Amino acid sequence: MIEQILADKVLEVQSMKVCPYKRTKPVLKPNFNDKINIIAEIKSKSPSYGNFILQKNIVEIYSKYAKAISVLTDNKYFGGSFEFLHEISKKTNLPILCKDFIIDKKQIDWAYNSGADIILLIVRALEKDKLRKLYDYACFLGLSVLIELHTENDLDKIDFDATIVGVNTRDLDTLKIDKNLAKKLISKIDAKIKIAESGVRNRNDIEEFLPYTNVFLIGEALLKSNDVESTFKELLCM
Numbered sequence: 001m002i003e004q005i006l007a008d009k010v011l012e013v014q015s016m017k018v019c020p021y022k023r024t025k026p027v028l029k030p031n032f033n034d035k036i037n038i039i040a041e042i043k044s045k046s047p048s049y050g051n052f053i054l055q056k057n058i059v060e061i062y063s064k065y066a067k068a069i070s071v072l073t074d075n076k077y078f079g080g081s082f083e084f085l086h087e088i089s090k091k092t093n094l095p096i097l098c099k100d101f102i103i104d105k106k107q108i109d110w111a112y113n114s115g116a117d118i119i120l121l122i123v124r125a126l127e128k129d130k131l132r133k134l135y136d137y138a139c140f141l142g143l144s145v146l147i148e149l150h151t152e153n154d155l156d157k158i159d160f161d162a163t164i165v166g167v168n169t170r171d172l173d174t175l176k177i178d179k180n181l182a183k184k185l186i187s188k189i190d191a192k193i194k195i196a197e198s199g200v201r202n203r204n205d206i207e208e209f210l211p212y213t214n215v216f217l218i219g220e221a222l223l224k225s226n227d228v229e230s231t232f233k234e235l236l237c238m
């Protein structure tokens with residue numbers, strides 16, 4: 001799956017124009033100092049789930065309970081766009097994570113100007129040198145960077161001091177969730193902020209990861225909920 005996504009991304013990047021937006025607000029730094037911290041994700045669809053029906057007041061609810069909002073900007077597989085991120089950034093005071101398959105500086109410029117505060121770099125998607133260059137460029141713009149790992153091999157590509165490191169429980173080829181592999185990997189990371197990403201659906205999943213981290217990137221459980229506030233309360237143990 002990931003090979004196809006990346007091949008499509010190369011074509012998308014080649015046809016990218018200059019971003020029409022100009023960033024006006026300062027870049028926000030995420031704060032994950034609560035007992036449980038949720039980065040709540042907005043996407044219209046995903047390859048593993050299908051289509052989501054987005055509630056009208058979703059940004060408002062997320063802003064009440066989450067510590068940051070993750071916005072998918074990939075269009076083909078997740079139904080997102082930079083325009084969508086730009087609109088969301090105008091409606092919240094939370095830091096925004098631009099979640100995309102970033103392979104080029106141009107995408108970082110779009111993320112920055114559209115209002116993102118954090119970008120995602122997926123280690124599996126990048127050569128070691130490219131990963132470092134994109135990381136340095138995002139830092140130069142003042143953005144935070146979430147470095148995403150899937151396997152232990154990914155660790156070999158990180159020769160810099162990554163502050164925010166996430167472990168995605170979803171295998172990018174099969175799309176299957178493996179929480180045990182993720183827990184093993186997360187315990188090997190020495191980063192200031194560690195994030196458990198994907199497949200966190202309920203309070204039990206949170207409890208399972210709490211010995212390893214207290215920051216969670218959650219999309220599906222919130223997006224398919226009929227009562228998003230109650231789902232937040234369950235996940236946050238309120």
Ligand SMILES: O=C(O)c1ccccc1NCC(=O)[C@H](O)[C@H](O)COP(=O)(O)O
Binds near residue numbers: 047170198199219
């Ligand atoms: O979610 C997918 O189907 C997917 C497929 C291929 C590559 C990436 C994919 N997901 C990206 C993510 O990392 C998740 O959107 C994010 O961690 C939230 O996960 P979830 O809570 O399971 O929606």
